[in-house]
Amino acid sequence: xxxxxxxxxxxxxxxxxxxxVEISEQDILTFEHGLLGLEDEKKFVILPIDADLPLAILxxxxxxxxxFVVAYPFAFKKDYSFDISEDDRDQLQxxxxxxxxxxxxxxxxxxxxxxTINLLAPLIVNMDKKCGKQIVLQDNKSYPLRxxxxxxxxxxx
Amino acid sequence: xxxxxxxxxxxxxxxxQIEIKILAVEGEQxxxxxxxxxxxxxHRSEVFEAIQAQNREALSASSSFLEQLKKK
Numbered sequence: 282x283x284x285x286x287x288x289x290x291x292x293x294x295x296x297x298x299x300x301x302v303e304i305s306e307q308d309i310l311t312f313e314h315g316l317l318g319l320e321d322e323k324k325f326v327i328l329p330i331d332a333d334l335p336l337a338i339l340x341x342x343x344x345x346x347x348x349f350v351v352a353y354p355f356a357f358k359k360d361y362s363f364d365i366s367e368d369d370r371d372q373l374q375x376x377x378x379x380x381x382x383x384x385x386x387x388x389x390x391x392x393x394x395x396x397t398i399n400l401l402a403p404l405i406v407n408m409d410k411k412c413g414k415q416i417v418l419q420d421n422k423s424y425p426l427r428x429x430x431x432x433x434x435x436x437x438x
Numbered sequence: 439x440x441x442x443x444x445x446x447x448x449x450x451x452x453x454x455q456i457e458i459k460i461l462a463v464e465g466e467q468x469x470x471x472x473x474x475x476x477x478x479x480x481h482r483s484e485v486f487e488a489i490q491a492q493n494r495e496a497l498s499a500s501s502s503f504l505e506q507l508k509k510k
Contacts, residue, residue, distance in 0.1 A: 350499060368477050417489060420482065
């Protein structure tokens, strides 16, 4: 165990799905433009779910009720790929591909089978620089707004 | 809002790099050509509205979904 404690402030936040969770200041991701329709929501953390599924939680640090289930899109659509525009790369200070994680917002329905993930507007997160953005891809058939989750194609994560 | 009248094949410049051209007018439908640098994103506004609505819908997931997952 590292004894490198105290460098970052730890804090407890109330979350929508997981109750009270302790996070470290360094876990906080800044979405400068918020999410579409939630432009004022700028501070999020990504929390793992204790389940054998390629899912996580995107939780607002400031508002408990703002919490999303997010998915690793490649687990659901193996051939999912897109380019990140130069503007977005600059904005997110992306230097290398390895720093980037992609999540898709999940619309949870009564059953897993009816639930969908948003492949049209993925969340791009630069884990190194701790910033993220919901980008909008060119509208076409490869990027459905509601892609059924039932097809768990790829390997988890 | 600035309002300009244009005929078919006429265009409008926005700044010095973006050109909006009226390609065809067919009844209620207007075909517009857009010439813009690659860095400028062009989307139909319905796309943004649909994504906003989808985000809101995703938010309405009940906090008990985790238990449902476990039950599966």
